[in-house]
Amino acid sequence: MDDNSNTDSFIWTNKSALAMKNSELYMDARLSPLSLTYYGFCLRTGNYEVKLHFAETMFTDDKTYSSLGRRIFDVYIQGKLVLKDFNIEDEAGGVGKEIIKKFTAVVNSSTLEIRFYWAGKGTTDIPEWGVYGPLISAISVNLEKGSSISTGAVVGIVVAVAFVIFVILGIVLCKGHLRHKYGMEQDLKGLDLQTGSFTLRQIKAATNNFDAANKIGEGGFGPIYMGLLLDGTRIAEKQLSSKSKQGNREFVNEIGMISALQHPHLVKLYGCCIEGDQLLLVYEYMENNSLARALFGLKECQLTLNWPTRHKISIGIARGLAFLHEESRLKIVHRDIKATNVLLDDNLNPKISDFGLAKLDEEDNTHISTRIAGTYIEL
Template identity: 85%
Template sequence: MDQDLKRLDLPTGSFSLRQIKAATNNFDAANKIGEGGFGPVYKGLFSDGTRIAVKQLSSKSKQGNREFLNEIGMISALQHPHLVKLYGCCIEENQLLLVYEYMENNSLFRALLGPEEFQLKLDWPTRQKICIGIARGLAYLHEESRLKIVHRDIKATNVLLDKDLNPKISDFGLAKLDEEDNTHISTRVAGTYGYMAPEYAMRGYLTDKADVYSFGVVTLEIVSGRNNTSYSSKEECFNLLDWALELKEKGDLLELVDPRLGPDFNKEEVMGMIKIALLCTDVTPAVRPTMSSVVSMLEGRAIAQELIPSAPSSAMNVKEMKDVYQHNHETDMSMSVDGPWTASSTYTADLYPVNLNSDYLSNRN
């Protein structure tokens, strides 16, 4: 690990275990702010007054050295207002630790979809701001940074919120470089069911349009205040996206809007955002816009196109994807749900086990 880090020649800092123990009060349980497949996350305070979040790689973690190094290598090379900042790392006494800026309002998932006691009142302008911020962060990753990166795991748990509710994309352990001479990357499938684009989930066909699809799903969650993967087998709709498409056919898309917003929202802006989300989640990758185009549409500098109906063959792929999802859900394969500050709600071809906790299940609807 030390040799690998030296080869990376990172611009981030290196911290001693003693420093981090002092900052977190020796990883006191009272400072624990999250837990997932990667391991626990603690808040801390350095002696100079800097507030931090420390992600600790657990010995039982499903993610290993590869994801740890990938996270450091990717995020340390990136600087953007809508990407979480990595201060550095610590590798000492068999401890693998990542040190981030502290985000006061935890994750978008907890603020919007978590247990009621953790939810925040997110009015329509705030939801718009969060959506635009995520889009800007992705546009930077795909089109503006010197490294062209596909995140692969965009979802509400991987969007963190600062004290002013500005969003920052986190968890780059699964991110992939999108090299310009490749039209796509054939790779093992890694991500989260319910957010993965069908062409990637089924065939391992990865381009930046996979992130665009995931962004579309998150946008629907922001508008509706519902979790895309919360569904009952008794319901006709498989997930939130299905419901949105059904409402579109009925001409009743405003039924998607989170009841918690009441009447206090701009209907034109809401309809525009829903149209953008449906465009981003089209089953045909070529139909999905670039993230820079999404930013322009969200900011009103371009008009959101109407959803272009996909070919029947593409629609069939969605049905097949549902069958794959349902099969894995029923056989307890490859699906997990995590809390904030984690990169663990992920699926890979290595078949990570289920991690559905009772607190989440009781609050997911």
């Protein structure tokens, strides 16, 4: 994208002397026209202090053409927006000056994720093509004192959880409630799911026992209900119906795919419920429902989307797909992108949902599939 012979390696090297402290940190910087992603793997559970070191070393403050460049980008940590429309030069008070931003990141599943996104603002071809995206000089991550869990505690927790699971499975087997869910348990076995678990009682309480007044949609998976958890969190609950076009395999596929993904333009999965004959998925609640309803729903449900908003939605969908195809550790092909599977939050930011038909794009295999997948549309 915006190929430039000076930035082929996506590293910018400053050739002039820098006066700031620890100037060696800022001699080289990572650069991209669109986005950068950093991962920290195998981290202990706890709170981490994240320091992001910035310095605008590409643009100048003289009266040359290079002084006309403006760099504006967003920063996300653990999927949360921490810097909006960040301009290094403005924040540091000039070019060639350091600015350090400090944040606390919570790590629960051994992975830390830091993302930098071009905000779609600033200059795009001044002073050169491809130099307007995010730029970062250094990152430091340190575990905060007192936030880690001891090895003994971890072992105790694992043993206790294993014991509880063993007891619950024994009870379920004795009552004969596994039925076709035995296959479900086999499918879930071995998956390192980074998601929570809900009881049927919790879901019924949140949705007022699946009250029809709380029903907000109907998909191939089944009815979708709005709910409110005891802590005040609003949720969207998908319930697998007996008439569902998707079965156990799609249910497991949905959990396995989306539980490992965190991105501003992918809907967040809070957890699932597998109890009795119920299969339920619990997602973050999206205030403006789906793009399909906003565009083609009942007249009273349609939204007035001006062209800047439509452009924002289109770019958001593209960023979500780019993450799935290229930036995620797991390369994924969604295979069912349509307006009903694009949800809109209260600010009309789009989020891709419904990963029941998604497929891993393994590097050794082609992305082309000979099996028909997706939604059938009669013309």
